[in-house]
Amino acid sequence: MTIKKTMLGTLGLLALTASPVLAEGTINVLTWEGYADPSFISKFEETSGCQVNATYVGSNDDFAPKLMAGGGVYDLITPSIDTTKLMIDLDFVEPLDTAKIEGWNDIYPKFLALDGIQKDGEYYGMPYSWGAIAFMYRDDAFDTPPTSIADLWREDLKGKISLWDDKSAIYVAARKNGDMNIYSLSDEQIAAAQKTLVEQKPLIRKYWATAGELVDLYKAGEVVISNTWAGYQSSLLADEGVKVTEFIPKEGAEGWLDSWMVVKGTPNKECAYKFLNMQLSELGQCGVANVNGYSAANASAAKSCMTPEQFAALHQDDPAYLDSLLIWTPLGDRFEAYTNAWNAVKAQ
Amino acid sequence: MSFLRRNLPGMLVMGIPLMWIALFMLLPYGIIVTYSFWLKKYPTFIPAFQFGNYITIFTDPQYVRVFLRTLKISVLVSAASFLLAYPFAYYLVFRCRSAALRTWLYMAVIAPLWVSYLLRAYIWKTILGTEGVLNSFLMSLGIINEPSSLFLYNQFAMVVTLTYIFIPFMVMPIYTALEKIPTNLTEASADLGMGPWRSFWTVTLPLSLPGVAAGFTLTFCLSFGDFIAPFLVGGPDGNLIANVIATQFGAALNWPLGSALAIVMLVVVLTIVSLSDRMERKGMTGGV
Numbered sequence: 348m349t350i351k352k353t354m355l356g357t358l359g360l361l362a363l364t365a366s367p368v369l370a371e372g373t374i375n376v377l378t379w380e381g382y383a384d385p386s387f388i389s390k391f392e393e394t395s396g397c398q399v400n401a402t403y404v405g406s407n408d409d410f411a412p413k414l415m416a417g418g419g420v421y422d423l424i425t426p427s428i429d430t431t432k433l434m435i436d437l438d439f440v441e442p443l444d445t446a447k448i449e450g451w452n453d454i455y456p457k458f459l460a461l462d463g464i465q466k467d468g469e470y471y472g473m474p475y476s477w478g479a480i481a482f483m484y485r486d487d488a489f490d491t492p493p494t495s496i497a498d499l500w501r502e503d504l505k506g507k508i509s510l511w512d513d514k515s516a517i518y519v520a521a522r523k524n525g526d527m528n529i530y531s532l533s534d535e536q537i538a539a540a541q542k543t544l545v546e547q548k549p550l551i552r553k554y555w556a557t558a559g560e561l562v563d564l565y566k567a568g569e570v571v572i573s574n575t576w577a578g579y580q581s582s583l584l585a586d587e588g589v590k591v592t593e594f595i596p597k598e599g600a601e602g603w604l605d606s607w608m609v610v611k612g613t614p615n616k617e618c619a620y621k622f623l624n625m626q627l628s629e630l631g632q633c634g635v636a637n638v639n640g641y642s643a644a645n646a647s648a649a650k651s652c653m654t655p656e657q658f659a660a661l662h663q664d665d666p667a668y669l670d671s672l673l674i675w676t677p678l679g680d681r682f683e684a685y686t687n688a689w690n691a692v693k694a695q
Numbered sequence: 696m697s698f699l700r701r702n703l704p705g706m707l708v709m710g711i712p713l714m715w716i717a718l719f720m721l722l723p724y725g726i727i728v729t730y731s732f733w734l735k736k737y738p739t740f741i742p743a744f745q746f747g748n749y750i751t752i753f754t755d756p757q758y759v760r761v762f763l764r765t766l767k768i769s770v771l772v773s774a775a776s777f778l779l780a781y782p783f784a785y786y787l788v789f790r791c792r793s794a795a796l797r798t799w800l801y802m803a804v805i806a807p808l809w810v811s812y813l814l815r816a817y818i819w820k821t822i823l824g825t826e827g828v829l830n831s832f833l834m835s836l837g838i839i840n841e842p843s844s845l846f847l848y849n850q851f852a853m854v855v856t857l858t859y860i861f862i863p864f865m866v867m868p869i870y871t872a873l874e875k876i877p878t879n880l881t882e883a884s885a886d887l888g889m890g891p892w893r894s895f896w897t898v899t900l901p902l903s904l905p906g907v908a909a910g911f912t913l914t915f916c917l918s919f920g921d922f923i924a925p926f927l928v929g930g931p932d933g934n935l936i937a938n939v940i941a942t943q944f945g946a947a948l949n950w951p952l953g954s955a956l957a958i959v960m961l962v963v964v965l966t967i968v969s970l971s972d973r974m975e976r977k978g979m980t981g982g983v
Contacts, residue, residue: 408945409945412944433948436738514946552931553848567824567825569825569848691755694939
């Protein structure tokens with residue numbers, strides 16, 4: 348299913364024909380699977396009188412092309428923190444009236460301080476959920492648990508390694524090379540990361556593109572170690588009875604944050620703000636935590652709706668964990684250098 | 696008035712398809728050509744007239760490498776399809792005595808076309824995988840002791856999958872070409888003392904070449920533009936040109952470079968088509 352969705356995402360024509368209909372009191376959200384899950388959206392629809400139409404993206408790269416293909420379709424989007432700035436610079440989103448969002452001040456200050464969601468003193472994104480790009484291994488394949496990124500370069504694991512097909516591969520390789528400034532790499536550092544990835548290539552079974560694909564790769568016994576969206580694929584695999592363990596390597600892990608953004612000129616502002624309020628409340632915050640296994644951006648809402656175990660498991664009470672993550676940062680005009688290097692690795 | 700009334704049906708019959716072609720083929724090509732001269736500039740790209748994108752394609756080794764790889768895969772797929780399709784079509788036309796069996800076998804080749812492309816490509820994953828059907832089969836026969844990972848996520852898997860998916864486009868034109876060859880020609884050849892192999896080489900095969908050329912063209916062009924097989928069964932070295940184009944329009948947000956790549960690809964495909972067209976015509980006039 349996930350693969351099929353990615354295909355649809357890539358085919359612009361199909362995307363157009365699949366565009367949801369515009370109707371009064373209906374908001375169209377372009378988001379990740381789980382972020383508009385019926386388990387909590389149905390309740391919102393009943394109490395607010397607003398209908399929610401969700402279209403799903405397979406990657407952060409889907410937002411810009413979809414909004415460029417034609418405006419006026421989507422009201423709300425949820426790009427990650429490396430893509431939010433692009434949305435602002437492309438003039439696709441409008442500033443938020445934070446006074447109209449209850450619980451705004453309960454959002455982790457670290458998130459509100461991020462550059463990617465603001466411009467000229469105004470907020471354009473409402474932090475919603477976050478997590479780490481952790482690493483993951485199959486329990487039965489390791490006697491001693493892996494602890495380092497270098498384990499993804501081990502000769503004895505040849506043909507059993509997978510890596511996310513994303514520019515973040517450059518971040519991983521740079522850390523392996525000892526370059527910790529992963530969001531401001533020089534051309535030489537990027538070239539070195541590219542070289543490191545080319546060396547790894549013969550060991551790679553497959554670069555994974557979607558969450559479902561990675562789950563399939565583990566399930567079919569094709570790979571034993573990879574990076575992952577912490578909390579998500581591992582719980583899907585647990586449901587399938589495949590025992591995997593997530594770990595943060597000693598070289599550190601990237602962190603991501605997804606924010607809700609209001610598309611410029613939406614005619615459904617009232618419903619949009621009702622929706623934002625719901626997503627930041629206990630209903631939305633625990634909704635996404637329960638469906639996707641992601642951590643919540645509103646600490647106080649999380650505290651009141653999560654069990655103490657879940658609160659701890661999602662690192663909600665652990666500021667040191669959050670601080671240890673290298674939160675994705677917009678690359679601006681360096682973006683091309685990163686994607687170009689990653690494409691060159693794949694072309695090799 | 697009467698002129699209009701008299702010609703209206705004709706204008707509609709010709710006009711609508713022409714409008715369709717103009718609107719949905721020529722106009723988009725024009726847009727792509729225009730974009731290919733534009734310039735990438737954060738956050739997106741700006742109108743310009745420069746050849747930078749084309750220069751990049753021919754100077755940056757990554758694009759040349761992917762083009763050559765795509766070429767290699769497409770040639771392998773066409774060759775494999777030909778080797779499988781020709782004997783099959785030959786059997787159907789000349790050896791299969793039962794008309795019912797012939798229809799059934801022909802349908803068996805065509806029928807997969809009615810099943811979703813995605814599904815057919817996906818099935819090969821379950822066949823070729825490490826814990827897949829092929830591995831279990833080979834292990835049960837004792838040919839291998841432990842599952843092999845050699846079948847999936849590499850170029851071999853892509854060639855197998857694409858050959859399976861596109862082989863009907865090789866069978867159909869060859870079948871049609873062979874069917875058109877009058878049987879009395881081979882009989883005459885036999886009367887003149889030719890053995891069956893000589894007859895085949897000097898009469899049947901040359902006469903069926905237009906069909907072979909058509910089949911090669913179809914399978915080659917379809918494989919050349921494929922981007923789902925690399926995604927599903929290809930490995931880390933499986934990126935084809937269509938995947939690179941998709942990346943430029945998506946992740947890299949570099950529509951100008953993506954457009955330039957698409958134009959280069961179009962030129963390659965059109966060259967192949969016109970070459971094969973010439974071959975077919977030569978086959979037609981030089982033959983019967």
